[in-house]
Amino acid sequence: MVKKNTSWGGRFKKQTAEKAQKFSSSINVDKKLYKEDISGSVAYAEALQSAGVINKSELAKIKSGLKQIKQKIESDKFNWQEALEDVHMNIESALEKIIGSAAKKLHTGRSRNDQVVTDLKLHLLEKSKEIKSCITDLLEVLVLKAESEVDTLMPGFTHMQIAQPITLGHHLMAWFEMLSRDLDRFEECEIRLKISPLGSGALAGNKFKINRMKLAKSLGFSEITKNSIDAVSDRDYVIEMLFNISLMGVHLSRISEELIIWSSSQFDYVDLPEELCTGSSIMPQKKNPDMAELVRGGSSKTIGNLVTLLSLIKNQPLSYNRDNQEDKGPLFDSIEYALGSLDITTAMIAGAEFNHDSMLTDVYDGHICATDLAEYLVMKGIPFRDAHAISGKAVQLAETSDLLLSELSLKDLKKLNALIEKDVFKHLDPLKSITSKSSIGGTAPSQVLKQIAHAKDKLKL
Incomplete structure (x- = not known):
């Protein structure tokens, strides 16, 4: 058996079993809260004095004692006791040893x-x-x-595939x-x-x-x-x-x-x-x-x-x-x-x-501008779902021919749709692709610079 905890042991006839005390102690974890516990106790003591529960002399003793305890803890000279369960009771018990009976008033109206x-x-x-x-x-x-890196080209990914x-x-x-x-x-x-x-x-x-x-x-x-x-x-x-x-x-x-x-x-x-x-x-x-x-x-x-x-x-x-x-x-x-x-x-x-x-090698290795081809066809008046299918056929043709999409000839592309003209190739250029994505939040460098400017404002840089 261990000594009864005097903070709550009054109604108990028996002392706490050692195994119960060890099992319930939290001091190894909550002693991190010593600064806050001491600050809270100082403030609460001041509130007790304002309410007339303690006098100015008792308040001064409490504050002085708590200051000494903080110094002991921070100089690693404080004796933490597992039997006192937690940071609150360790500090209160130490305070009583330093200043005497005034410490017993600190917990008036306050609970752990x-x-x-x-x-x-x-x-x-x-x-x-x-x-x-x-x-x-x-x-x-x-x-x-x-x-x-605002102008640095790289592939964007979805499903871990170049997109x-x-x-x-x-x-x-x-x-x-x-x-x-x-x-x-x-x-x-x-x-x-x-x-x-x-x-x-x-x-x-x-x-x-x-x-x-x-x-x-x-x-x-x-x-x-x-x-x-x-x-x-x-x-x-x-x-x-x-x-x-x-x-x-x-x-x-x-x-x-x-x-x-x-x-x-x-x-x-x-x-x-x-x-x-x-x-x-x-x-x-x-x-x-x-x-x-x-x-x-x-x-x-x-x-x-x-x-x-x-x-x-x-x-x-x-x-x-x-x-x-x-x-x-x-x-x-x-x-x-x-x-x-x-x-x-x-x-x-x-x-x-x-x-x-x-990064640049991966940008130019594949059919990264296939969506741009579909959107080019949309601008020619073709509904997007039809344009999507045509672009998919172009990708299929490029893969069959072991070519990049941008390496297909105009003749091959026109076989897929007669509306395709020579201007299609600028839409198959990754650099032109990123500059065209100029919606708010988009990848166009002009938009990214605006995102950066907004971020700098938030961070006050």
């Missing part, structure tokens, strides 16, 4: 239920800012890369759009993170006339929760953060997948920085895109972590249940992935060198 939600929201606000900063760094790299000519700058800006939406989602998530639960108590509220709005503002929140039962049991904000990270992880995985494919000898579209690749323990010639593979592979756990939280919450009755102790491990794991993968992806793209010749 509203305390942990407060800590976690403050922590996620800080981590959201860090993630947004990393996304912004990556977006800036993408914009600058796209600007330098239509595009520019590399256009493709890089597609990556930008994906991650730009991620940035917006983290911004939107912060609106809900800035709603403070502190003052909700265990579930029924607080009777000590705490000024909840003033307390919330002192911690940087902008609003307070409207229902104390929901406030202590809500984990939507954790799930939302995990969803944002998992979707961003999917985007990073897709980008990494393309970098992996493009860096293969079969494609040879990109040369990744040597310092971000690894070799083989048996094959001396290998240069493996391991960082991209780890970004791709690591995104899987963020999806698993999201599903873990959804599963954790789905059968819980209101209000708080100890199940929620299990929310932090998956959350912290996903946050670590988010920051690491963004950093390494930024470095990979910043140092990537694109092989224009390989």
Whole structure:
């Protein structure tokens, strides 16, 4: 048996079994929240003093004691005790040892239920800012890369088959759009993170006339929760953060997948920085895109972590249940992935060198302008479905003759449709093809430059 936890052991005759204490302790995970826990306690102590629950002398002792505890933790001199279960009780117990009975008043009207939600929201606000900063760094790299590759021809793909000519700058800006939406989602998530639960108590509220709005503002929140039962049991904000990270992880995985494919000898579209690749323990010639593979592979756990939280919450009755102790491990794991993968992806793209010749070879190897031929016929007055069929026949003829579409003679093309004239060949030129795609968002360099200008405005570059 272990010593009873003095924070709640009053009604118990027996001490907690050692195996129960070990099984239920969360200190190895939630001690990450020490800064937020101390900040929340300082603010709550000030609210208690304003409400007349503690006096100014007691407030000063509490603040001084908490400052000492923070210094001990940050200098790695704090004695974390598993028997005290979590970060909250470890800090409160240490505070009592430092300042005496005044520490026993700090938890007046406050429960670990509203305390942990407060800590976690403050922590996620800080981590959201860090993630947004990393996304912004990556977006800036993408914009600058796209600007330098705005005229670089490459094949666009559907079904992993060469489809239509595009520019590399256009493709890089597609990556930008994906991650730009991620940035917006983290911004939107912060609106809900800035709603403070502190003052909700265990579930029924607080009777000590705490000024909840003033307390919330002192911690940087902008609003307070409207229902104390929901406030202590809500984990939507954790799930939302995990969803944002998992979707961003999917985007990073897709980008990494393309970098992996493009860096293969079969494609040879990109040369990744040597310092971000690894070799083989048996094959001396290998240069493996391991960082991209780890970004791709690591995104899987963020999806698993999201599903873990959804599963954790789905059968819980209101209000708080100890199940929620299990929310932090998956959350912290996903946050670590988010920051690491963004950093390494930024470095990979910043140092990537694109092989224009390989891209251009693939642009001119195949029937990449078949759609342009169909659209040329549409401009001659032929309905698109008929034009599509004629262009398909032209592709068939080229393949049978072992020629490119652009290598077919005018005579051969006119056999397919008499309306085809000599001007058809400029529509079979990939360079002319991309310049013609000048709709908003299209691959024409003029449009890509507009996309880049808009992106620079958003990033304030």
